[in-house]
Amino acid sequence: MTSPILRIEDVHKSYGSLQVLKGVSLTVQPREVVVLIGPSGSGKSTLLRCINLLNPPTKGRIWLEEQEITAPGVNQDRVRQRIGMVFQEFNLFTHLTALGNVMIGLVKVRKMRKNEARDLAMFELERVGLADRAHYYPAQLSGGQKQRVAIARALGMDPHIMLFDEPTSALDPELTGEVLAVMQKLASEGMTMIVVSHEMGFARQVANRVAFMENGVVVEEGTPQQLFEQPVHERTRAFLRNIMQ
Amino acid sequence: MVQDLLTTFTFIVQGLWVTISVTAVALTVGLALGMTMAIARVYGHPAVQMAVSAYSVVIRAVPVIVIIFILFFVISRYINLSPFWAGALALGFASGAYQTEIFRGAIQAVQPGQMIAARAIGMSRLQAIQSIVLPQALRLALPSWGNEATLVLKDSTLVFAVGVPEILRRAQQVSARTFEPFLAFGVALLLYLALTLMTTQVLRWLERRYRLQM
Amino acid sequence: MQKQMLIITVLIAALLAISACGGTPAAQPTQPPAQPTQPAAQADGKLAQIRAAGKLIVGTSADYPPYESIDENGNFVGFDMDLIRAIGEKLGVEVEIRDMPFDSLIASLQEGKIDAVIAAMQATAEREEKVDFTIPYRMTKDAFVAAGNTTITMTKPEDAAGLTIGAQTGTVQEGWIQKNLVATGLTTADKVFSYERADQAALDLASGRVQLVLMDAEPALELAQKNGLKVLLITETTAEGGKSVAIPEGAADLKAELDRIIQGLIDDGTVKALEEKHGLP
Numbered sequence: 254m255t256s257p258i259l260r261i262e263d264v265h266k267s268y269g270s271l272q273v274l275k276g277v278s279l280t281v282q283p284r285e286v287v288v289l290i291g292p293s294g295s296g297k298s299t300l301l302r303c304i305n306l307l308n309p310p311t312k313g314r315i316w317l318e319e320q321e322i323t324a325p326g327v328n329q330d331r332v333r334q335r336i337g338m339v340f341q342e343f344n345l346f347t348h349l350t351a352l353g354n355v356m357i358g359l360v361k362v363r364k365m366r367k368n369e370a371r372d373l374a375m376f377e378l379e380r381v382g383l384a385d386r387a388h389y390y391p392a393q394l395s396g397g398q399k400q401r402v403a404i405a406r407a408l409g410m411d412p413h414i415m416l417f418d419e420p421t422s423a424l425d426p427e428l429t430g431e432v433l434a435v436m437q438k439l440a441s442e443g444m445t446m447i448v449v450s451h452e453m454g455f456a457r458q459v460a461n462r463v464a465f466m467e468n469g470v471v472v473e474e475g476t477p478q479q480l481f482e483q484p485v486h487e488r489t490r491a492f493l494r495n496i497m498q
Numbered sequence: 499m500v501q502d503l504l505t506t507f508t509f510i511v512q513g514l515w516v517t518i519s520v521t522a523v524a525l526t527v528g529l530a531l532g533m534t535m536a537i538a539r540v541y542g543h544p545a546v547q548m549a550v551s552a553y554s555v556v557i558r559a560v561p562v563i564v565i566i567f568i569l570f571f572v573i574s575r576y577i578n579l580s581p582f583w584a585g586a587l588a589l590g591f592a593s594g595a596y597q598t599e600i601f602r603g604a605i606q607a608v609q610p611g612q613m614i615a616a617r618a619i620g621m622s623r624l625q626a627i628q629s630i631v632l633p634q635a636l637r638l639a640l641p642s643w644g645n646e647a648t649l650v651l652k653d654s655t656l657v658f659a660v661g662v663p664e665i666l667r668r669a670q671q672v673s674a675r676t677f678e679p680f681l682a683f684g685v686a687l688l689l690y691l692a693l694t695l696m697t698t699q700v701l702r703w704l705e706r707r708y709r710l711q712m
Numbered sequence: 713m714q715k716q717m718l719i720i721t722v723l724i725a726a727l728l729a730i731s732a733c734g735g736t737p738a739a740q741p742t743q744p745p746a747q748p749t750q751p752a753a754q755a756d757g758k759l760a761q762i763r764a765a766g767k768l769i770v771g772t773s774a775d776y777p778p779y780e781s782i783d784e785n786g787n788f789v790g791f792d793m794d795l796i797r798a799i800g801e802k803l804g805v806e807v808e809i810r811d812m813p814f815d816s817l818i819a820s821l822q823e824g825k826i827d828a829v830i831a832a833m834q835a836t837a838e839r840e841e842k843v844d845f846t847i848p849y850r851m852t853k854d855a856f857v858a859a860g861n862t863t864i865t866m867t868k869p870e871d872a873a874g875l876t877i878g879a880q881t882g883t884v885q886e887g888w889i890q891k892n893l894v895a896t897g898l899t900t901a902d903k904v905f906s907y908e909r910a911d912q913a914a915l916d917l918a919s920g921r922v923q924l925v926l927m928d929a930e931p932a933l934e935l936a937q938k939n940g941l942k943v944l945l946i947t948e949t950t951a952e953g954g955k956s957v958a959i960p961e962g963a964a965d966l967k968a969e970l971d972r973i974i975q976g977l978i979d980d981g982t983v984k985a986l987e988e989k990h991g992l993p
Contacts, residue, residue, distance in 0.1 A: 505784045508784075509784055509786070512786065567819075570823075570825075571819055571820075571823045571825075574823075575823065581812075581825075658812075658813065659812075659813055659816055660812065660816060660820075661771075661810050661811060661812030661813075661816065661820070663811060667811070670775050671774055671775055671781065671782040671811070672782075673775075674774070674775035674776065674777060674781050675777060675781045675782065675783065675784075
């Protein structure tokens with residue numbers, strides 16, 4: 254058995270007296286796709302932000318490729334380079350074109366030369382099928398296109414793992430397909446992914462594992478089949494019943 | 499009459515370059531101060547934030563003319579400041595306080611998601627401020643900044659208090675000699691009007707050129 | 713509170729540091745290079761300093777013709793300007809004139825920004841506290857003004873005895889009338905009128921309510937010309953003080969030398985010639 258790419262151990266996160274995560278543990282193997290489901294406010298998004306240290310945990314430890322990234326003195330910027338993140342609200346840089354959005358990290362963080370960065374950025378845009386929109390500004394793109402640019406931007410950093418925080422929730426239903434297609438393609442290429450999503454179809458088709466979170470803890474996890482067909486916990490069942498309606 | 503107008507104009511217009519230089523120096527100094535202090539105000543250590551607020555409050559409470567006098571009569575006991583530099587820097591320090599507020603507002607108006615996304619691709623805080631937040635804040639600040647520029651242009655008349663012969667002073671000189679205040683100050687008015695129009699046109703062009711697509 | 717004071721102190725220090733960086737300009741568009749600042753306290757030895765620099769820096773407020781103004785070519789012209797250049801010649805140094813608002817002149821002199829002030833300035837007690845003055849280079853003169861069709865003639869101030877006479881309230885001229893005409897019994901008190909403004913006096917002259925008005929000679933000439941009045945006599949007797957050059961406080965050597973030069977220019981008729989050139993009474 255290979256060593257896990259990500260190991261989360263008893264992670265807590267609170268904001269003042271508000272406890273959002275109450276001891277989450279999760280292990281992700283390379284090339285695995287894990288989908289996190291659960292009601293809103295259950296701590297899924299917070300968990301993602303703990304993993305890439307945007308909001309470091311208040312307690313607990315996280316290892317990324319054998320390195321404990323929650324240890325004191327870790328260069329958090331370096332860690333984030335290895336973790337791609339895609340947001341519900343896209344968060345494209347509004348003053349830059351699609352190409353500029355992908356390039357800026359390559360130039361500023363990976364210190365690539367401009368022409369090299371441009372070539373790589375074009376390659377990443379092609380990967381998400383948007384080479385022809387390279388010179389459009391975010392405001393000139395549809396929601397689905399924006400999210401695909403955001404994915405290309407994350408891919409440009411050559412991440413070892415990708416986090417998706419409800420990537421299709423802000424999209425009109427007819428636009429979710431193109432984003433999910435790109436994600437599916439990434440999964441098939443072997444990208445390790447943690448996806449917070451309500452897209453049960455995607456979870457069924459693409460996920461290796463599904464974890465159900467509620468009230469700051471992982472209630473239950475397993476293969477999509479196990480979780481969707483034979484959930485063990487009553488809370489899981491209730492949630493699934495709710496969402497299927 | 500035409501001859502009078504011509505001599506009056508050629509005399510007063512010599513102050514144009516002085517007015518432009520004073521305004522340009524003041525705006526540049528104010529821009530550097532304002533941007534630095536706005537960043538410190540939003541992202542800095544609480545003590546730094548307090549210091550910036552104190553500067554902003556104190557400077558905005560003091561009439562610009564007093565700052566000019568302090569620089570020219572007090573500070574220049576220790577540092578050799580010509581009237582031009584004392585006046586222009588004083589205007590710059592004053593404008594810096596106002597520009598701090600302009601840029602602070604603009605930085606805070608940039609969506610928080612921009613900073614988060616920048617950090618998520620591995621940018622340091624400083625890099626994110628530099629390449630993501632500031633370029634957007636500057637665009638958002640442009641309209642207010644243009645307003646500040648025209649205010650500084652008008653405040654530039656104050657530097658005459660320490661003997662810098664800008665447009666208005668030259669108009670006074672002509673008026674004293676010819677006893678035709680109407681002509682002299684009319685020419686001054688036209689020059690200021692032209693400068694203000696030029697400034698607003700340039701800024702409007704910049705605004706169009708760098709408009710943020712939201 | 714103490715913390716705030718500390719912050720303000722730090723800010724001022726920062727300001728100083730910033731101005732230090734900006735203080736060595738590469739290009740100065742309009743101003744000649746500023747002289748090194750001379751501490752106000754070291755006023756003595758000023759004459760030697762000026763001689764060593766070969767230059768006398770003089771402040772004026774060039775909006776007061778015919779004393780000082782700027783001609784269409786940007787040159788400083790007027791009675792004071794000609795006079796200070798004549799003084800500079802005698803002193804053997806070049807004269808550099810700087811224009812600034814009248815109100816900034818004394819402060820600039822105190823701070824050593826300029827070496828002297830010539831701006832039709834009188835040595836008032838208030839100014840004497842801050843700077844020193846040379847002997848007057850031109851005494852203040854008063855004028856007796858009458859209606860245009862008057863038959864009165866005067867050769868000396870006391871010729872006003874017995875006539876109705878007006879002056880501005882609270883002025884030196886009113887004081888002279890009270891002291892020399894009323895108190896001596898030459899004129900009864902009911903023949904003396906006080907005016908708020910000179911133009912009101914001019915109206916009363918024209919209507920014949922008052923026969924004479926005693927006032928400052930320079931505005932008197934202008935008033936007479938505008939209102940068709942007649943100037944009967946111009947005299948120094950009724951006036952007090954005169955226009956002097958202001959110099960830094962305690963600059964004894966400079967004062968002595970300027971006093972000597974000014975007296976020389978009065979004695980050799982230079983001042984008189986300049987007065988005539990500029991149409992001064």
